[in-house]
Amino acid sequence: MTSQSALRDVVQPILRWGMVLSLALMLFGLSLGIITGDQEASVVPLGKIPSQLLELQPAAFLTLGIVLLIATPLARVFGSLCVFIRERDRRFVLVSLVVLLSVALAVLLGAA
Amino acid sequence: MEPLVLLLIALLCISAGAIGALMGIGGGLIIIPLLTLGFGVPMQEAIGASLIGVIATSTGAATRYVKQGLTNVRLALFLEMSTTIGSIIGALIAVYTNQAVLFLLFSMLLVYAGYSMLRRTEVLFTPEETEAEGQMVDLSCQYVDPRSGCEVSYGVKGLKKGLAYSSVAGMLSGLLGVGGGLVKVPVMNLCMCVPLKAAAATSNFMIGVTALTGAIIFYGHGLLNTYLCGAVALGTFAGAYVGTMLMSRYSSSDLRKWFSVLLFVVAVTMVLKAFGLWGGA
Numbered sequence: 025m026t027s028q029s030a031l032r033d034v035v036q037p038i039l040r041w042g043m044v045l046s047l048a049l050m051l052f053g054l055s056l057g058i059i060t061g062d063q064e065a066s067v068v069p070l071g072k073i074p075s076q077l078l079e080l081q082p083a084a085f086l087t088l089g090i091v092l093l094i095a096t097p098l099a100r101v102f103g104s105l106c107v108f109i110r111e112r113d114r115r116f117v118l119v120s121l122v123v124l125l126s127v128a129l130a131v132l133l134g135a136a
Numbered sequence: 137m138e139p140l141v142l143l144l145i146a147l148l149c150i151s152a153g154a155i156g157a158l159m160g161i162g163g164g165l166i167i168i169p170l171l172t173l174g175f176g177v178p179m180q181e182a183i184g185a186s187l188i189g190v191i192a193t194s195t196g197a198a199t200r201y202v203k204q205g206l207t208n209v210r211l212a213l214f215l216e217m218s219t220t221i222g223s224i225i226g227a228l229i230a231v232y233t234n235q236a237v238l239f240l241l242f243s244m245l246l247v248y249a250g251y252s253m254l255r256r257t258e259v260l261f262t263p264e265e266t267e268a269e270g271q272m273v274d275l276s277c278q279y280v281d282p283r284s285g286c287e288v289s290y291g292v293k294g295l296k297k298g299l300a301y302s303s304v305a306g307m308l309s310g311l312l313g314v315g316g317g318l319v320k321v322p323v324m325n326l327c328m329c330v331p332l333k334a335a336a337a338t339s340n341f342m343i344g345v346t347a348l349t350g351a352i353i354f355y356g357h358g359l360l361n362t363y364l365c366g367a368v369a370l371g372t373f374a375g376a377y378v379g380t381m382l383m384s385r386y387s388s389s390d391l392r393k394w395f396s397v398l399l400f401v402v403a404v405t406m407v408l409k410a411f412g413l414w415g416g417a
Contacts, residue, residue, distance in 0.1 A: 028277060031209045036202045043195050047373055050366040057363060058139045065137070067360045086362035090188060093369060094351045096195050097344030104213060115273050119213050126220040127349055133224060134353040 030111065034103045042096030046089040053085030098127065137363050145175065145364070146371035149189060153375020157197035158382050159395055160336030161317030162190035162343045163372060165402060171364075181361045184354040187347045189368040194344030196376030197337070205279035206337035206383075211292060211330070214275060215338075216345050218299045219306035219316060223346060226310020236410040238311055243406035249322040250399030253392050261329050266291025279334060282384035290331055298328045309346060316346050318402060321395065332388045332395070 056062070060082065068076050068087040076084035105120035148170055149163075156163030164186040171182035201207040263276030271292070278289035292298075305319035317339045324335035354360050383391075 028205065028209075032202055032205070035209055036199065039195050039199045039202060043192075043199055043373065046192075047370070050369055054142070054363065054366045054370070058142075065361045065363045067355055067358055067362055069358075083362045086366045089369070090355070090360060090362065090365055093188060093191055093195065094348055094355065097191060097348050101213070101216075101345065104209060116210065116213065119217060119273075123213055123216045123220060123345065126217065126224065127345065130220060130224050130227075130349040131352050134227070134349060135356055 027111075031104060031107050034107050035100045038100045038103045039096060042092060042099065046093040046096070049085050049089030049092065053082045053089060056080065056085065057082035098124075101127075137361075141175065142363060142367040145171070146367040146374075148174070149368050149371025150375035150378060152189060153193045153196065153372035153377075154379040154382065155375075155398075156190070156193040156317075156343075156372070157340055157376040157379025158336065158391070159317070159398055160321045160339035160343075161398075162186075162340075162347060163193050163375075164190055164347075165405075167368060167372075171368075177361075177364065180359055181364060184351075184360045185364045185368045187351040187354060188360065188365040189372040190347040191344050191351060192369040192372040193376045193379075194340055194342075194347070196373040197380050198341045198344070200377075200380040201337035201341065201383075204282055204337075205277070206282075206334050207341045208275065208277040208292075208330070208334055208338045209341070210273070211275045211277065211324070211328075212338050212342045214273065214295070215298060215302045215320070215324075216342055218303035219309075219320070219342065219346060220349070222303035222306025223310035223316075223349075225303075226307035228310075230311050233311060235312070236412075238308075239406045239410035242308060242312060243403040243410070246318060246399045246403040246406065249319070249326075250396040250403070252326055253322060253399070254396045256326065258325070258332060258388065258392070259329055260288075260331060261291045261293060263289060263291040266293050269293070271295050277334065281333065283387060288331055288334075290329070290334070293329045294327045298323060301327060306346070317343055318399060322399075325392075332392050333383060336383075336391070336395075 062082050064083050068084050073084050073088055101123055108116040152163035152166040167186040167189045168182050171177040198207055272295050275292035280287050301323040305316050309316035320339040321335050324330040325332050
């Protein structure tokens, strides 16, 4: 059985960093938007984020924060999967894979 | 949006984050009516912002709950299998079902769960006791109660029942867009014998994964309002922190009573919704 502490030591930093980074980006984006009076509120597509970040567009910082926030729960499932693989906990490798696959399926069906 | 409006939204979302973190629910129940009824935000934008707020509540609270051991990570993953699949099925059949009837059925389920939580006392089993029963997987866990400082070590029972009921929880959230946590917490607490604080922390942790699929779809369709999402996320992050502090101050039996009250209140709003008298989710 995978030890509780091994899982905690992987999952907790993922959550903390996900929170800190997305929080910082969103705070910066919001402040920048308020200072510059920029009203463009639509999310920026993934591919355009880097160039718009360089142009200091508030929506780009906010979008990157949102993307990191969305990615955090997914990253912790991946993180747990890695721990289960390392500890050869076969049943839970399977459980994590089922969760990841059903998330992927839900996104594919929802996007269609 | 005006900076002052955004600030007000962020401040009001603190309550959603706090209740979400304390009770193990997402907080969409509070965020969506707040935005649509309170600020006239279009429904779709409100749902998108609420999904982001739910992920923020889940992540913000879990950073503390995982550290304290309150979150049972293995149990969360185990039940996520059936909630995610359940929510897919729910979303697929949503178009063929009568929403008003579903809301009424859902409210009856909530009243039943609330009544059971008030009437029955918490029953816990040690990991050795559940292990002797030969479960599919061992989900036992231990944590130090942040209020009393006592170490609680518990085994988890009724895994098959838990999987079945959480697929219903997932299906309901796919069908109605609400209610995953409201069903999961009583299922873990009553059927699987998980202590209430651990059930709430684990349910709150799971909700991040449930909301994530919806959030990706909304992002892909460009349906997220960045400023609104930012304000809601900042408020719910702060609220989640407040919720985890409150969790350390109250006993499980207090929380159980409040959770039943929450179930009854939501049941009433679901009945109102069934008759078209409530604008939120």
